Amino acid sequence: MRHWLHRFSPALLALLAGLAGVAALIPRPAAVPAQPTADYVIIVGVAGLRWDDVNAADTPAMWQMAQDGAIGALSVRSARRITCAGDGWLTLGSGNFAVFTPGPVTPVCPPLDVPITRNTTSATLPDQGDLVTRNSNLHWGAQPGALAEGVRCTTAVGPGAAVAAARPYGRVDRYSETLDDSLLDACALTLVDLGEIAGDDPVARAADARRADAALADILAARPEHSVVMLAGLSDLDATSRLHVAIAQGPGFTGGWLTSPSTSRPGYIQVVDLAPTALAALDRPMPGRLFAGTAASTADSGRPADVTAAVSRLADADREASVQRRVGTNFFTTLVVAELLLFLAVVPLLQRARRPAGPLTHRPIPRPLVRAAEVLLIAASLAVPAALVADLLPWWRWPRPGLGFGGVTLAVTATATFAIAFLTRRSRAIAPLGGVAAVAALAVAFDVLTGSRLQLNGVAGYSAVVGGRYAGVGVIGLGLLATGALLGGAALAQRFERRWRPFVMAVIGAVGMVMIGSPYLGADASGAVALTAGGCLAAAMAVGGWLTITRLLWAAGAALFVSSGFAILDLFRPEAQRSSVGRLLVRTQDGTAGFIARRIAEADVVTTVTSPLTVLVLGCVVYATFVLLRDWGGLRRLLGVFPPVRAALSGLVVACLLAGVVEGVSFNVLGAALATALPLVVLSCLRVLEHADDRTPAAPRVPEAALES
Known part of the structure; x- marks a missing residue:
């Protein structure tokens, strides 16, 4: 009995973490509406x-x-x-x-x-x-x-x-x-x-x-x-x-x-x-x-008690929303082009990063050049979180709002890059990956906890003019939260014993699920269900080795159990407060779910064709296939040395693809996640390759005379 508890205690605790996450989503009693008095x-x-x-x-x-x-x-x-x-x-x-x-x-x-x-x-x-x-x-x-x-x-x-x-x-x-x-x-x-x-x-x-x-x-x-x-x-x-x-x-x-x-x-x-x-x-x-x-x-x-201040606040919201779409399109287009060019520029560094133990066959890469590449990769991964933080300043009121936003975003990115690069300059290979992912998720979590003021009408948020969402976590924020929950959890799980890694991934995933799915925080039910699926897959793969049928069935069962509990709780909410999951269940029951499916499919097609993040996703797939997965690319070694990272990346792709398709935004959730995650993965590959041929120093030989004495 003691052996059984010792063996399965991490899995049981992981299941309890999922149940606690579902319990945190129990809705509060609905407020009694005011009685009408108008004739x-x-x-x-x-x-x-x-x-x-x-x-x-x-x-x-x-x-x-x-x-x-x-x-x-x-x-x-x-x-x-x-x-x-x-x-x-x-x-x-x-x-x-x-x-x-x-x-x-x-x-x-x-x-x-x-x-x-x-x-x-x-x-x-x-x-x-x-x-x-x-x-x-x-x-x-x-x-x-x-x-x-x-x-x-x-x-x-x-x-x-x-x-x-x-x-x-x-x-x-x-x-x-x-x-x-x-x-x-x-x-x-x-x-x-x-x-x-x-x-x-x-x-x-x-x-x-x-x-x-x-x-x-x-x-x-x-x-x-x-x-x-x-x-x-x-x-x-x-x-x-x-x-x-x-x-x-x-x-x-x-x-x-x-x-x-x-x-x-x-x-x-x-x-x-x-x-x-x-x-x-x-x-x-x-x-x-x-x-x-x-x-x-x-x-x-x-x-505000003063009507002038109240009207000015609404006029200011209109001014911000009116420029958000144009500035946002320019920002993400520029980011996609810059990241793809940066990935191409890093290819020679990846090819020459490995230092063989024998005689050198090529000149080593100057250390300042490698350091500069690492700094640029960190900066690229911080661009989207910096765009979110940039809304702390009213750049939309300035005469040139596009330039104002760009300047603020660059300043925030430079400051955060300097801090991250300094703190992780001598750390392990995945320290920047986990650190930046956690920082990005914490920025979104802080915004959600304080009313999502930065995401509303923000470049890295959602527009009230478009009308798809007005509160909670948006498409970009969902990608950042998923990245932080899974990659940040992987970096933390790597520090634990193998058998405790699923528990660590489950706990952090449960926190992310509550943050995304709670109607009083992220208010994104489909995003929470998607993260549950990705988190369960990541927990099953976190211990390393092959993804066996048994592990896959356990992960699928846990995801289905937690998602079903979430959906059932959603049905107990008042009809006007139900999330997309609850409304879909009701529409399925009365036979009108086809309208929702058609609307989602049309939105997916339009978003796929018009979004610059689609180009980033396709570019990342090509880059990973023809560069990172090559013998000199370093990704296979990274995933072998750090199994939780392999698990987190697999779960991240599953969660973001599922959320994007269900919410009608196609590759946008995955694109936001990859904009932050892939530069960090490339940086980790560089560091892993640098130490690929390190040898453990031999113990100093002790003279025989000393042994005899």
Whole structure:
């Protein structure tokens, strides 16, 4: 019995670590939502309205509404990459991501053209059937008219409002082209189109904002009692995607930030949240699973008491998000090119790094040159974490944001490189690998623990304009966390006995799983499941030797057990707070999982073709195959001398590929991981080759006279 416990205690402790990780993901009780108190809801849409258009002088009605109500940044994501005015209005009326504008969109959206057949007090949209058919063929499953079907009567003022208020068969209950005070209490739900604010000319935008504000002032003056008024900048009007205005004022919205479970971020909501918010305020039932959004509420924490400071914060978020995509594309393209060139430059060093014990066959490489290569490799591995840390400074406010970001990132990279290179200059071969990986993961973990402020709208994070994620860990952060959990765990496990290495890998993997999968931290369920699979594989391979069938079955069983526990816990959460894993299980049960699978597959294809990280992944595969795995490449020796590193790299590839495919980002997770991991692997190969032919010094010979004495 004692022998059995001695042999299997590491495996049992590893299983307990996994169970503890699952237990840490148990959700807290859901908060009781506030009861609705409104009799009327008025949604006012101004296409293109941004927070930098709102000020006390030009838009006093909007300013007062922002002071008295709840405010937030509105993501105008629709079923199109560029959300034009019609797309925004139809997404509002569908409560789901919809498309209105036909054909390709040039950098400027076409004018909103809505055929309307007028009746006495109502109207009909003759093209509504075509819109329903077009959106039914999309994988989002949007149904135009879902919002109107949730109430008995709807009033629309203006063509855009008619698009949102039309029922699936095209009828608009009450319609007027111009605003009339008597219309505001004719139905429980009223939608008003106040036109557009387009272009970049400050004078023209200010004039359009003043016109919209005057009409809004009339609405506020004539609003019925117990009404909620929502102001929304429903769409973009050109290819420069931005964040827009969202204000709700009335019962239940008397201050604080606007937020919703769809974003889990105070101060951010989506267009798809407006429809469920209106129905929730009116105490109307939600139309099944037709809505992609959730009802918005208020979050009081963190909003400045001064409305000027609050509006400035939202305008600053819009400014950062507007430049994030362009700067991010340039950064990752430059990084990919620089790393691939660096890998090619290191090839001669790898070929000549090994020092044979016999007579030298070639001139040794100058030590300063090798040291310079090591420093460059460390710097390359730190570039992505440095890009994350760079958001501590407001580079997006500077006149040249791209140059500002580049300068800050270079400074952070240089500082971290100097520290790592100095501390590991005389250490073992895998010390830089484990150290840098751990530093990268700790940077992301610190950001997640403090609210993911660096990742939101950050170059190494995610954009609220794109709308895929608003809180938690992003695609790049997931790659860094997986790299740190597995490679950092491998470096630590190498210091333990063979039989304890799986336990070390399991403990660190469990910590990473909790950090990624907890809905209060990383909030990425599929990423946590992927890391579980990779971590179990790494734990099975950490002891070295062949990956036997028995080890593989144990790893697969443990991964399935932990992942199943995670999924079951996810089903106990409220529907609005379920992760992608829980939603997929529910959709599989009711037979609608095909829509999700189609959406993910399309996103994978688009990302594969457009992302520069795809080039990095392919380049790394070619480099590893034709350089590192050669006899002089050093990788095989590195993996043989350090079995936990072999295990960690195998688990990292499995975890990142699985997460990328399931989340619809293709090779981006693996690309972010390789951008940090492969330079460190190359550096470790250089160091291993340098000592490949070291000999243990022979013991000094003792004279026979000394032995006899």
